[in-house]
Amino acid sequence: MPSPSKPWLPAAIADLLFILVFAAIGRDAHARGDIVLGAFTTAWPFLAGAAIAWMVLRAWRAPLSLWPVGVGVWLSTVVVGMLLRAATGQTVVLPFIVVALISLAVFLLGYRALVALVVRVVRKRRSRV
Template sequence: MIDIVLVIVFALVGRSSHAEAASLTGLWTTAYPFLAGWLVGSLVVRSWRHPLRLWPTGVVVWVLTVAVGMLLRVLTGQGNVDGNPLPLSFVIVATVVLGIFLLGWRAIVGAVVRRRTRD
């Protein structure tokens, strides 16, 4: 659930930073490729079994969220800038931000859980 919220936050921030309309349709259009990627990653790694693990859960979910999201954006014609269907700057930003989001919370919660089990 945290992953889904963070992917939606990623889409909201992206839309806001490009001064795009704040509509549910617009948010869905921006978010669904990455939500689909998250779903693929979650199913591949069975993220519900060990949701807090950075490896393989977090890394696989992150990589497939980005990869499938980018593929769907290209296939649906989203994000085309001056004839470039996949600007490198967007790939870099999306990869970094989604990495921080999808790995970051796992690292923080995992550290807290480990610390509490030691105490």
């Protein structure tokens, strides 16, 4: 069960927002009309993949860890997202898979790496005092 003393809620919200940003950028880049509603249409398979990873990995225990949570959420987001897209007749082509892997790695692993770096720097500075 998620603990209120851990930063799981901001991490879950960050994952959700970054997946929506990924979908919105893609919709905008391909001039697919309504970016807001379209982003949700594009994002739902990826959001489902992230949600599954959160449950399977019990991500709330260490939501900001790169391994295994960050990598698991990233890969599940892409793999489950692509499988759901294929199952629902949405486009799944190799270039899109590559772009999704790279973009979602930057987003979902990037903020976790940045948080880890900030925490490390703060701890190092505190230990010097």
